Amino acid sequence: MHWPYCARKCPYCDFNSHVRGHMPEAEWLEGILAELEHEASLTAGQTLTSIFFGGGTPSLMTPASAGAIIDRAAALWRAAPKLEITLEANPSTVEAERFSGFRDAGINRVSLGLQALNDADLSALGRTHDAATGIAALDMAQAHFPRVSFDLIYTREGQSAADWERELRRALSFGTEHLSLYQLTIEPGTHFATRHAAGDLILPAEDPAADMFEMTRAITAEAGLPAYETSNYARPGAESRHNLTYWRYGDYAGVGPGAHGRRAGRATVRTRLPERWLSRLAERGAVPATEERIAPEKAATEALMMGLRLTEGIDAARFQVRTGIPLADAIDTEAAARLQAYGLLSWTGKTLRLTEPGHAVLNSILVDLIPN
Incomplete structure (x- = not known):
């Protein structure tokens, strides 16, 4: 469920988010419900395992809208036991005070965008909250919801490995079951990309960044939240069910402005x-702007790129069911043998996964492993 509006655009963000003086929530909700009906008509009989309110800043919507969407989705599909329902939220005081309303609407998991734990870096990242507000919002989230995750960005400008270690250990002390820890990436078209191209934004070099990545995995594992995906860490059993659907190349319906589905x-x-999304709904109904069959070769590439991010790797039998291609036929077997000899890859014939050193060079491995 994509909510496309933000109070302010972060300079590093390339997501489909828009700052508007007026957010037409009633019209957005009507469009979402129509798109849910359309998607349900094509996926009858499937089980609903998760709902994810992403953005943008979906915590800007009213709890009543979230409740209406949850109720409609649960009526259209067969809901799984312990249905996971996640809300992305920004930690401003006003939004945190509405957590009780979102809980009553059915939200049972919150992903909080803290991003940093000190005021100077929060300002540099263009965030609208300070560290004290963020931590207060986290406390409130933990008081209201059974499951809480929060995001932090590292390899920030001027950040040393020692800086990040202190911040990470402090983050782990808050006791959440899940952390999303992302290296700062310069995305094309963002304000940070403009600054970086001009030499006005200098990030840690490749070797220090790699050291921070390895340190992150070691410290989180020591604390009982091992990496289960390249940038996500959780206590066993607390992994994001919704995101695992993406990484395991499962089916998901995407509704709302700019949403993708498979x-x-x-x-x-x-x-x-958003404005064009609303006008298209009025003119053509709830069908997606584009819909196309995924060729087996493309499906195999997508499944490899997603699945190798997971610590568990890719199950060969499931891969063939999902893509129509045997896993052994979808990879460069000579490259796989070479990567295995280097200690970067494990390929048993039944499971393909990266080793611990392999996760640090994921992108390079994908280039070698996926045939041109």
Whole structure:
């Protein structure tokens, strides 16, 4: 469920988010419900395992809208036991005070965008909250929801490995079950990309960044939240069910402006600009802007790129069911043998996964492993 509005655009963000003086929530909700009906008509009989309110800043919506969407989704599909329902939230005081309303609407998991734990870096990242507000919001989230995760960005400008270690250990002391820890990436078209190109934004070099990545995995594992994906860490059993669907190349329906979906072997994309999304709904109904069959070769590439991010790797039998191609036929077997000899990859014929050193060079491995 994509909510496309933000109070402010962060300078590092390339997500489909828009700052507007007026957010037409009633019209957005009507469109979401219509798109849910359309998706349900094509996926009858499937089990609903998770709902994810992403953005943008979906915590800007009213709890009543979230409740209406949850109720409609639960009526359209067969809901799994312990249905996971996640809300992404920014830790401003006003939004945190609405947590009780979101809990009553059915939200049972919150992903909080803290991003940093000191005021100077929060300001540099363009965030609208300070560290004290962020920690207060985290306390409130933990008081209201049974499951809480929060995000931090590292390899920030001027950040040393010692700085990050102190911040990470402090983050772990808050006791959440899940952390999303991302290296700062310069995305094309963002304000940070402009500054970086001009030499006005200098990030840690490749070797220090790699050291921070390895340190992150070691410290989180020591604390009982091992990495289960390249940038995600959780207590056993507390992994994000929704995100595991992506990484295991499962089916998901995408609704809302700019949302992508994958279901029944087809890829869907919704209109990106909110105003155009609304007008298209009025003109053409709830069908996606584009919908196309995913060729087996493309499906195999997507499944490899997603699945190798997981610590568990890729199950060969599931891969063939999902893509129609045997896993051994989807990879460069000579490259796989070479990477295995280097200690970067494990390939048993039944499971393909990266070793611990391999996760540090994931992108390079993908280039070698996926045939051109």
